[in-house]
Amino acid sequence: MPTEDASLSDLGEALRELRRRQARRDGERQLTYRELAERTGWSHGIIGEYFAGRVLPPTDRFDLLIRLLGATPAEQGALATLRDQVEEQRRRGDQRPRELPAAGSGMVGRDAELSELDAMLTGNAPVVISGMAGIGKTTLALHWAHRIAARFPDGQLHLNLHGFHPEGAMSAGEALNTLLSSLGVAAPRIPQDLEARAGLYRTLLQDRRMLVMLDNAADAEQVRPLLPPAGCLALVTSRGQLTGLVVSEGARPLSVDVLAVDDARRLLAERLGAGRVERDAAAVERIVTACGRLPLALAVVAARGALNPAFSLDDIAGELDGSGATSATETLADVRTAFSWSYRLLRPDARRLFRLIGLHPGPDLTAPTAAALGGLGVTRAAAILAELAQARLTVEHRPGRFACHDLLRAYAGELSESEDPAADRRAAVDRLLTHLVHAAGATTLVLDPLRKPIGIPAGEPPATVTRPADEVAAMGWFRAEHRALLAALDLAVRTGLDRQAWRLAWGVVVALERDGGWQDWIAVQTTALRAAERLGDPAASAFSHRSLSVGYARLGRTAESRAHALAAYELFLQVDDPAGAAVCQHALAFTSETEGRWAEAITHAERALALFRRAHDPVGQARALNSAGLYQAELGDHDAALDRCGQALRLQLGMGDLGGAAATLDSLGTIRHQLGDHPAAIGHFREALALFARQGDRIGQADTLGRLGETQRAAGDVAAVRQSWQQAVTLLEEIGHPGLAGARARLAALDRQS
Structure with a gap:
């Protein structure tokens, strides 16, 4: 019966239950798909798809099918409602995503900034949090996002735009593709054209209350197509101030500075223990000064101290004193000094893998990818990634997926340039590419088993590659x-x-x-x-x-x-x-x-x-x-x-x-x-x-709908023609196809004639 979250699998189960019930009632075996095919004139293959819950039956077919299976008039109405709910949810991509990463316990202070952010909730304008790298923008944004999440009952989207990644920022088109997928839009239904993609995104968010966090933006142009409509809130972080959004979109800016001195002390106390910090207050002051009150640098230093409780804070401060940094800007320029402390404490194979991560071109990596890069076993690579996360040199931002802060990635790259022979670096890249070639090939053959494997190298795949199950x-x-x-x-x-x-x-x-x-x-x-x-x-x-x-x-x-x-x-x-x-x-x-x-x-x-x-x-x-x-x-x-x-x-x-x-x-x-x-x-x-729908072929569907409409018109069913041609227009709009204008003209001509 109808439920708020009806799915295609629910519909298939309802059909299967009707079939079982009819067999029990009549004292006979269940009708076979071939018998149903003979009664309906449909292929037994497509009937099987309906019962399996993989294909949504058209309304007329669904009505006939449930009558054949003995549904009562009341059940027919309820089941028709269930079918309509499934179709509506598929059309709207009705999902309530909850994508915010955990806020963690890393934020200290920022009371004034949180108050300013709370005041910005009075309108629908985007909120832009800006500041230098390592200043704690994402930590602040996530903390506030979780604080206000209840105000957005339709869900939260989160996307790292990789604005300052060495391989380049995520394009607006790619970002929209990811956001639409999060909203439940099947990949084949996502338009090719950027404007059409943005239009579908705004349509799906219309009349909803959703929070959209866009982290690490490069510039206003990257963000503008991703802004949700009124009723939703866009929360953006960037190293730049994104003045274009402030001017053209009325965005409300918040610039984040380094921590106050007391808050910097509190951060160290929370991670090293209040007693330890109080016992060596003079060393703490030197650490705070040397780190320029920059949260990232303080976090790395605190990680070193926490992992080595026998180290005195005075010794750590002495190492820091040698860096010569006296401000946040200088600390940022020489933040590698702080990184080096955690790096030097790693075991040799962990230091080597950290360096090689600087060669990886993607935004994050998994244990199999890291194993390929380092020439390691997957189990050992996973252990090293966990060790790097504990030392705050990586973060497991999604289960099994590890990312480096841009500054840490740059530091890893510098280390690899200076410490790893060119031949070793080249071998690491070759292992990585070999892994990806075999993994992509295995994926392709699962998706298309009839495909000739001309792009897969001869021989067994590396041990890092696992063939997908389905x-x-x-x-x-x-x-x-x-x-x-x-x-x-x-x-x-x-x-x-x-x-x-x-x-x-x-x-x-x-x-x-x-x-x-x-x-x-x-x-x-x-x-x-x-x-x-x-x-x-x-x-x-x-x-x-x-x-x-x-x-x-x-x-x-x-x-x-x-x-x-x-x-x-x-x-x-x-x-x-x-x-x-x-x-x-x-x-x-x-x-x-x-x-x-x-x-x-x-x-x-x-x-x-x-x-x-x-x-x-x-x-x-x-x-x-x-x-x-x-x-x-x-x-x-x-x-x-x-x-x-x-x-x-x-x-x-x-x-x-x-x-x-x-x-x-x-x-x-x-x-x-x-x-x-x-x-x-x-x-x-x-x-x-x-x-065609099962294959995700929107062009095939649109073409067939056009021809179906012509046949329906020849048969005198104008209402069916209009429905078919409108569906074709919708499909062509989604992909920005060149035939869209002709399809719209055809539909408009039909409306004028009728």
């Missing part, structure tokens, strides 16, 4: 490592490891496709193509050209798509790869199809089919058969079209190629429409939509 785990790994993977690609190019760069690009394309990351796809494959050309590897160049053709086609840039497909085709022929050449011909057929050149399209499709047969590639053969059938229908040969598409569908269902089956069902719907068999056409289109 597709959910694979996509979770990719999303967590997304920034690190793209940064590693650039690192490989910078260090002259072009083969690793190309392999990394190969390893991420399937996940990028699942997430609809076509802009990243094009950037990655452009980098890979240049690497392949430097390697003088025509097969690798052919693959990258072909991938670029796909990316440009997805964005509607047909001229660039055709140019890359032709370049790839010639290269595949050069290296005697008929399957690769066939895919290029298939891509060219698709480009001709989008331009309405049917005779040219069928020529490309027939060439692709011949090449796929030569390569003994059944997946490719089925897709080429489908394309050829569709084009034959456009040229008027419907019998041949039905035959070819029928062959294709049988092959695809037999292999479990759901994406290919969706396209073929769409083609069959088109052919049946042309023959005037509207009920059969509508049935094929609906089955195609369900499979």
Whole structure:
């Protein structure tokens, strides 16, 4: 029955219970999916998806299904409400995230700043906390965010924008992608266009009360698209004052200074013990002065003293006196002095791993990544990361994920430059890239088991690599490592490891496709193509050209798509790869199809089919058969079209190629429409939509909805037409597709006519 948090799995369970109850009531076995398929005219495969809770049945199908299963009129109404709740929650991405990291016990003082922040709650303007690195901005912001969280019952979002990371700040587009994911938007539904992405973000937050903490911002331009609408609060931290936000958005600024002297003493007392601090008050004063009352420096010194209770504070102060720093600015410039105390107390292998962390290009790392970097076992790497966190040289900001403050990362890099031989540094980078190449490859093969593993090096993967258990785990790994993977690609190019760069690009394309990351796809494959050309590897160049053709086609840039497909085709022929050449011909057929050149399209499709047969590639053969059938229908040969598409569908269902089956069902719907068999056409289109949705293919859904609407109009159901075409417009809006204007015009014309 309906609940506030209804889910698709709840709906599947409700259907399964109806099926079980009907069998108990009638004293018979449960109806099989094939029997239900015979009664409804739907495929037994899609019925299985409905019962498994993986695909949301359309309203008309759901109503028919629950009636067939014996739901009473009252139950029909309740179940229809449940289905509508699931659809609404999926549409709105209805989530209540609670993402604020723990505030911890690290803040001392700041009473005046907290009072100022409390006063800023009277309006909806963003709050900007600024100050130098290590001053405690994030600690203050987190403490205040937890203090006011109850005022924002719809949840809290938290995002580190990495404004001053050595590899560059997070882009606004990437930040929006992460925020939308936190709001429950499925990755394939996130728009490509930055403005559309920001619009969806604001729409989801409209009429909500949410707190959005944007930590470590680079500048106002990075933050502006991430600001939530009225009713929500944006809390931003940055080393800069973000004057642009103050001027244009009315942001309320708070500048954070060093700790007061008494608060600096209290920080040391809380971490070292009040008695110890009171017994050596003179040494404490020297420590406070030497650290310039900078919280980060004080925390590192306190960690050293806490880990070594036998050390006298006078000895620690003596070491500090040698740094010569007398102010916060000087301490910041020479903060490596404070860091060095904790560093020197580490065991040799921990010191070495800390230094090598400076080579890692991503925002954070895990034990397997650290193990690869250091040439260690994963268990030992995990122990060292915990040791580094205890010494305040890293922080476990998410379970199992460790990050360094930017100043500590820079310090680690400096140490590695001075202490590690160039050959050792190069070996560490090579181990890291090898780990990521194999891990990305393992993820790809989980997502697409039929994919040829051309981007995975021969031999066993490193011991640091674990194959994801399923597709959910694979996509979770990719999303967590997304920034690190793209940064590693650039690192490989910078260090002259072009083969690793190309392999990394190969390893991420399937996940990028699942997430609809076509802009990243094009950037990655452009980098890979240049690497392949430097390697003088025509097969690798052919693959990258072909991938670029796909990316440009997805964005509607047909001229660039055709140019890359032709370049790839010639290269595949050069290296005697008929399957690769066939895919290029298939891509060219698709480009001709989008331009309405049917005779040219069928020529490309027939060439692709011949090449796929030569390569003994059944997946490719089925897709080429489908394309050829569709084009034959456009040229008027419907019998041949039905035959070819029928062959294709049988092959695809037999292999479990759901994406290919969706396209073929769409083609069959088109052919049946042309023959005037509207009920059969509508049935094929609906089955195609369900499979496209399961694959996360928004373009496929939008195209099929357009054709479904045409069939519904021919059948005289104007209300259904409007619903189908509005859904198509919504999907195209989400991805900023070039066909959006045409889809809107089509819908507007329908409204004028009716």
